[in-house]
Amino acid sequence: MTDDLILHEYSQSGNCYKIRLTAALLGAPLERREYDITKGETRTPQFLATVNPNGRIPVLQIGDRFIPESNAACFYLADGSGLVPHDRFDRADMLRWMFFEQYNHEPNVATLRFWLAFLGEERLDEMQRALMPAKRAAGEAALQLMDEHLAGRSHLVGNRLSLADVALYAYTHVAEEGGFELSRYPAVGRWLELVAGQPGYLPMSA
Amino acid sequence: MTDDLILHEYSQSGNCYKIRLTAALLGAPLERREYDITKGETRTPQFLATVNPNGRIPVLQIGDRFIPESNAACFYLADGSGLVPHDRFDRADMLRWMFFEQYNHEPNVATLRFWLAFLGEERLDEMQRALMPAKRAAGEAALQLMDEHLAGRSHLVGNRLSLADVALYAYTHVAEEGGFELSRYPAVGRWLELVAGQPGYLPMSA
Numbered sequence: 001m002t003d004d005l006i007l008h009e010y011s012q013s014g015n016c017y018k019i020r021l022t023a024a025l026l027g028a029p030l031e032r033r034e035y036d037i038t039k040g041e042t043r044t045p046q047f048l049a050t051v052n053p054n055g056r057i058p059v060l061q062i063g064d065r066f067i068p069e070s071n072a073a074c075f076y077l078a079d080g081s082g083l084v085p086h087d088r089f090d091r092a093d094m095l096r097w098m099f100f101e102q103y104n105h106e107p108n109v110a111t112l113r114f115w116l117a118f119l120g121e122e123r124l125d126e127m128q129r130a131l132m133p134a135k136r137a138a139g140e141a142a143l144q145l146m147d148e149h150l151a152g153r154s155h156l157v158g159n160r161l162s163l164a165d166v167a168l169y170a171y172t173h174v175a176e177e178g179g180f181e182l183s184r185y186p187a188v189g190r191w192l193e194l195v196a197g198q199p200g201y202l203p204m205s206a
Numbered sequence: 207m208t209d210d211l212i213l214h215e216y217s218q219s220g221n222c223y224k225i226r227l228t229a230a231l232l233g234a235p236l237e238r239r240e241y242d243i244t245k246g247e248t249r250t251p252q253f254l255a256t257v258n259p260n261g262r263i264p265v266l267q268i269g270d271r272f273i274p275e276s277n278a279a280c281f282y283l284a285d286g287s288g289l290v291p292h293d294r295f296d297r298a299d300m301l302r303w304m305f306f307e308q309y310n311h312e313p314n315v316a317t318l319r320f321w322l323a324f325l326g327e328e329r330l331d332e333m334q335r336a337l338m339p340a341k342r343a344a345g346e347a348a349l350q351l352m353d354e355h356l357a358g359r360s361h362l363v364g365n366r367l368s369l370a371d372v373a374l375y376a377y378t379h380v381a382e383e384g385g386f387e388l389s390r391y392p393a394v395g396r397w398l399e400l401v402a403g404q405p406g407y408l409p410m411s412a
């Protein structure tokens with residue numbers, strides 16, 4: 001018997017989409033519960049007490065237990081499947097790209113998308129405006145590093161799809177909403193098409 | 207036959223210490239190569255071309271292959287050992303704390319330590335000074351979240367030591383160098399003593 005899976009999410013978040021895409025690629029059914037992060041719905045006393053004390057989405061609920069952190073939730077879903085490499089080095093290398101995603105990519109590529117496409121530049125405070133150039137440069141560096149790695153390679157790790165591809169696809173494929181020019185990263189562009197062509201692929205808007 | 211393990215590191219970095227501590231707890235021998243990050247030694251063309259195109263330490267070298275990202279390197283070392291839980295939920299929950307460490311804890315707790323204890327407050331630029339209050343608040347929130355989780359629990363995941371404990375121990379146990387008051391987090395204090403009492407424990411200065 002399998003526990004029911006519930007995704008607590010804000011559907012436009014790439015971090016939430018990662019989990020939906022992982023579940024879709026695996027054919028795992030997922031119930032969805034939507035929270036509006038722009039209205040503080042993940043900071044209510046009830047959410048903090050029952051879903052995630054860190055006040056963030058996504059959270060994957062498995063029966064009556066909860067896994068916060070998008071990449072940990074993807075790992076739970078894919079553990080034992082072909083999306084997690086069987087080879088020990090490749091498995092660690094997959095995690096290397098997933099930690100890179102949360103440390104070097106998401107805080108820059110996703111944050112600029114949220115600021116520019118969701119909050120709106122005119123509503124940013126002084127600190128956010130001051131941070132924009134550094135986030136732009138760091139986001140471009142992350143995309144450039146991916147592009148150099150993917151030149152001559154089909155996938156981020158080994159020669160088949162893994163959670164590294166899923167995790168980095170989520171915010172990369174909508175990076176233009178944050179003002180990044182994907183045409184500057186041709187190997188990334190080819191890789192985005194490859195991920196989008198996978199059997200079971202689910203678009204972000206689905 | 208096992209490949210030789212070489213840690214490319216800056217020994218005062220908690221991210222590098224995590225890997226040394228993991229290896230020590232497992233009894234795995236590790237050769238060490240030191241780079242001075244304050245002198246740009248991880249941004250040289252040779253380092254970028256051979257060790258890590260991201261220009262960062264730590265990097266774990268396994269034979270002639272490289273794993274950047276501290277928590278991925280710890281996972282490589284501990285994969286298949288008791289430091290990675292056998293239970294599927296607990297394994298994902300361990301990764302949850304390791305992603306929390308890199309997203310919510312390290313950019314605040316470790317960055318303030320680096321700025322205050324290594325660079326020196328008088329050498330910070332205007333942007334760094336402006337960011338200090340937000341990093342202070344976010345670092346305190348991360349420590350508070352750990353403290354509430356550890357109240358009544360011995361370890362972060364399940365009831366035995368895992369990489370979640372190792373990863374979060376590294377910068378938490380030196381958080382006072384970044385101006386955090388650990389006496390405000392009594393459950394964290396008990397947990398730090400428990401980690402330091404493990405067989406095979408290695409101090410940061412070793």
